[in-house]
Amino acid sequence: MSTTTNDLVAAEIAAEQEHVDRVYAELAKAAQRAELVHAEGMARGQTDRRGTGDPREEELAGLFERDALVYSASKRRASLEHQHEGLVFGRLDLEHAGRAGGDGASGHDTREVRYVGRLGVRDDDYEPLVVDWRAPAAAPFYRATPVDPQGVLRRRVLRCRGEEVVGVEDDLMVADPPEDIVVVGDGALMAALTRSRGARMRDIVATIQQHQDEAIRAPARGVTEITGGPGTGKTVVALHRAAYLLYSDRRRFEGGGVLVVGPSAAYTAYIERVLPSLGEESVVLRSLGDVVGGMTATRLDPPATAAVKGSLRVRQLLARLSREPAPDAPTQLRVFVGGHAIRLTEAHLRRARSQVLRHHHRNTSFDAAVETLAGLAWEQVQQGERAEFVDRFVDSSEVEAFAREWWRPVDPREVLLWLADQDLVRRLGVVSDEEGQLLAASYRRALTDGEWTVADVALVDDLHARLGPVVDLPSEERGFFEIEELDDASQYGVAALRVGGDGAAGSARPLAPTDEDGRPVVVASDPTASERVSRDPRTRLLAGRIGSADEYAHVLVDEAQDLSPMQWRMLGRRGRWASWTVVGDLAQASWSDLDESSRAREEAFGSNVRRSFHMDTNYRNAREIFDHAARVIREHVPDADIPAAVRETGHHPVELTAPPERLVEDARTALADLLEQVDGSVAVITPEVWRARLDGLADVADRVLVIDPLSTKGLEYDATLVVDPDAIVAESAGGVRALYVVLTRAAHRMTVLRPVDGGQG
Numbered sequence: 041m042s043t044t045t046n047d048l049v050a051a052e053i054a055a056e057q058e059h060v061d062r063v064y065a066e067l068a069k070a071a072q073r074a075e076l077v078h079a080e081g082m083a084r085g086q087t088d089r090r091g092t093g094d095p096r097e098e099e100l101a102g103l104f105e106r107d108a109l110v111y112s113a114s115k116r117r118a119s120l121e122h123q124h125e126g127l128v129f130g131r132l133d134l135e136h137a138g139r140a141g142g143d144g145a146s147g148h149d150t151r152e153v154r155y156v157g158r159l160g161v162r163d164d165d166y167e168p169l170v171v172d173w174r175a176p177a178a179a180p181f182y183r184a185t186p187v188d189p190q191g192v193l194r195r196r197v198l199r200c201r202g203e204e205v206v207g208v209e210d211d212l213m214v215a216d217p218p219e220d221i222v223v224v225g226d227g228a229l230m231a232a233l234t235r236s237r238g239a240r241m242r243d244i245v246a247t248i249q250q251h252q253d254e255a256i257r258a259p260a261r262g263v264t265e266i267t268g269g270p271g272t273g274k275t276v277v278a279l280h281r282a283a284y285l286l287y288s289d290r291r292r293f294e295g296g297g298v299l300v301v302g303p304s305a306a307y308t309a310y311i312e313r314v315l316p317s318l319g320e321e322s323v324v325l326r327s328l329g330d331v332v333g334g335m336t337a338t339r340l341d342p343p344a345t346a347a348v349k350g351s352l353r354v355r356q357l358l359a360r361l362s363r364e365p366a367p368d369a370p371t372q373l374r375v376f377v378g379g380h381a382i383r384l385t386e387a388h389l390r391r392a393r394s395q396v397l398r399h400h401h402r403n404t405s406f407d408a409a410v411e412t413l414a415g416l417a418w419e420q421v422q423q424g425e426r427a428e429f430v431d432r433f434v435d436s437s438e439v440e441a442f443a444r445e446w447w448r449p450v451d452p453r454e455v456l457l458w459l460a461d462q463d464l465v466r467r468l469g470v471v472s473d474e475e476g477q478l479l480a481a482s483y484r485r486a487l488t489d490g491e492w493t494v495a496d497v498a499l500v501d502d503l504h505a506r507l508g509p510v511v512d513l514p515s516e517e518r519g520f521f522e523i524e525e526l527d528d529a530s531q532y533g534v535a536a537l538r539v540g541g542d543g544a545a546g547s548a549r550p551l552a553p554t555d556e557d558g559r560p561v562v563v564a565s566d567p568t569a570s571e572r573v574s575r576d577p578r579t580r581l582l583a584g585r586i587g588s589a590d591e592y593a594h595v596l597v598d599e600a601q602d603l604s605p606m607q608w609r610m611l612g613r614r615g616r617w618a619s620w621t622v623v624g625d626l627a628q629a630s631w632s633d634l635d636e637s638s639r640a641r642e643e644a645f646g647s648n649v650r651r652s653f654h655m656d657t658n659y660r661n662a663r664e665i666f667d668h669a670a671r672v673i674r675e676h677v678p679d680a681d682i683p684a685a686v687r688e689t690g691h692h693p694v695e696l697t698a699p700p701e702r703l704v705e706d707a708r709t710a711l712a713d714l715l716e717q718v719d720g721s722v723a724v725i726t727p728e729v730w731r732a733r734l735d736g737l738a739d740v741a742d743r744v745l746v747i748d749p750l751s752t753k754g755l756e757y758d759a760t761l762v763v764d765p766d767a768i769v770a771e772s773a774g775g776v777r778a779l780y781v782v783l784t785r786a787a788h789r790m791t792v793l794r795p796v797d798g799g800q801g
């Protein structure tokens with residue numbers, strides 16, 4: 041084997057630089073071509089609409105062609121820009137065995153050099169200069185091992201800064217390589233693992249390990265489960281899998297959509313760069329608080345409330361709730377129709393309501409509701425022709441005015457807020473008194489501070505499915521003039537304009553703000569109005585419209601162990617025809633009833649085929665840090681899935697105690713030490729009891745973050761300062777599992793600080 045002297049390394053780097061320069065030159069040409077196509081596409085769409093109004097047919101064709109050209113050219117330009125950095129990251133030196141000749145003599149072995157990169161680039165003769173990492177030709181880069189070299193003599197990882205090659209790391213796949221195959225570097229994986237952690241997760245295309253590659257390239261069909269302990273690369277592997285699926289069947293997955301769901305907004309911000317850096321812009325990233333269009337929630341409920349809101353029992357509560365009359369709905373109808381005095385009592389109305397809801401969604405059954413009332417009214421008349429009476433009844437403006445109040449469309453969020461009334465919750469049954477109090481208190485709080493919680497989103501989705509979409513009731517008064525006004529307004533960029541119903545006859549109550557006469561208020565273009573609106577909690581809670589569930593071709597769920605049964609149902613509605621990638625680790629679960637969750641999860645997957653991959657190497661934590669965490673979890677969860685940490689640093693976690701009154705001061709000192717020891721991010725992870733007192737530590741440096749335990753799910757830092765582990769256990773529904781999450785977030789250094797009466801730093 042060759043030596044790794046500086047000269048040798050420099051010569052190898054220079055040789056690689058030559059190839060990388062060629063690739064960038066080719067790329068510059070491709071960028072120019074994309075620019076030309078873009079400009080040409082734009083020019084092709086120039087039509088003179090101003091004078092004559094509508095474009096001619098041939099102009100329309102031109103516009104369509106332009107859109108297609110501009111779209112693909114812009115995409116190509118965007119991907120060229122995103123993948124500029126580290127475009128070429130790998131090289132394979134292969135040897136193909138020569139075929140035996142006709143006379144039995146063996147043919148010559150042939151050598152091939154193949155470069156692997158973020159996207160495929162060819163030269164003018166269409167010869168590949170770089171192969172896309174997802175192409176079958178790149179598979180040996182990830183799959184070759186000394187036991188099964190797959191024709192690979194040497195695998196080389198190129199480390200680049202911008203367009204410059206700054207290092208190479210080799211792995212030899214054969215025991216006895218040809219003379220000219222030199223081997224340099226200490227291993228690309230270790231280099232990647234020891235580097236500093238920033239605010240964003242990075243892709244691992246250059247160092248994907250063989251067992252990870254198997255999960256990444258697994259067939260798309262059915263449900264692919266990726267399990268394993270903390271830091272085993274489950275998230276990063278799943279994201280590379282999303283990129284691989286898009287590459288392998290673009291029509292299906294780009295057309296049908298790929299949804300990636302993670303636990304929190306902090307998590308989506310953390311992973312958002314990975315897919316663009318792999319050339320994929322089309323994936324939809326959502327946290328559990330913004331899966332449902334029209335709603336965004338980041339606040340978490342206290343564990344006991346979250347447990348009620350997440351359990352399947354709450355479905356029955358919602359089923360009953362969705363049949364309740366609106367609190368302000370009229371309770372009887374008195375009307376003259378065809379000379380007959382009709383009186384429908386509260387009991388009649390209740391009967392009508394349950395009859396209609398047996399066959400219809402509430403929000404799309406206005407006509408059915410009026411006809412059912414007509415049937416009940418006819419029972420009181422029984423004279424003349426039934427059909428004639430029903431026609432008169434349905435056409436009566438008084439009946440219509442009543443029905444518009446009684447059967448007005450209800451927004452699922454508005455219905456959920458009815459639960460602020462504790463008497464109503466009690467009347468609905470289903471949950472215990474104590475649970476009912478928690479629910480009512482939670483919605484009273486929402487009505488005070490104008491904020492939904494993450495668990496509410498799944499409940500709104502459930503109610504939306506039960507109630508049907510909120511549609512405006514047909515309005516005879518809404519004539520041509522108003523429609524034109526609406527069009528005009530939209531031209532001027534007015535975002536939220538709604539034409540109300542017919543004021544006099546009693547209208548469908550618009551959710552958008554209205555003035556005293558019930559006329560719509562234009563929010564977006566009127567700063568004083570929007571200020572007024574943002575101050576009113578109820579208006580904030582009901583702003584916008586809830587969309588119907590978008591469906592996807594693939595759904596990727598990270599931290600799946602934390603989904604409540606209701607959240608599984610919410611995702612199930614979005615993946616009815618989808619294939620799934622599901623990532624999780626039960627030992628990190630913060631959900632208390634795991635059995636109920638797994639039932640709901642099975643229901644979401646249906647009878648899809650299952651495939652599972654287990655990751656057993658921890659790439660995140662220094663071994664010393666992980667050993668500490670593993671001891672904690674083993675004591676309480678003996679069957680926890682414990683991976684092997686591959687990297688030793690010699691730095692054991694530091695365990696400190698402090699009297700409560702000195703804790704903040706000691707935390708500040710411990711933080712200062714950590715900032716000296718690492719270059720990247722440092723997180724102070726604190727339970728709620730210390731939060732307010734420790735928030736100020738975030739001002740110590742830009743790279744410091746003060747964060748609660750649950751929000752660290754899926755994230756990692758160079759160093760962590762874990763404050764009051766016992767309180768972390770006590771505050772979380774997941775108990776010690778939550779602490780396990782917290783203790784496995786640091787890559788390089790960790791300090792644990794406990795408040796102890798009379799303790800010393």
Ligand SMILES: Nc1ncnc2c1ncn2[C@@H]1O[C@H](COP(=O)(O)OP(=O)(O)OP(=O)(O)O)[C@@H](O)[C@H]1O
Nearest residue numbers: 244247248249270271272273274275276659660754
């Ligand atoms: N093959 C690899 N090459 C380089 N880095 C890797 C590799 N595999 C994993 N890592 C790194 O290990 C760290 C942990 O990965 P990731 O967050 O995906 O783990 P996880 O299993 O989802 O963890 P957790 O369950 O604790 O959230 C990340 O920094 C990731 O980039």
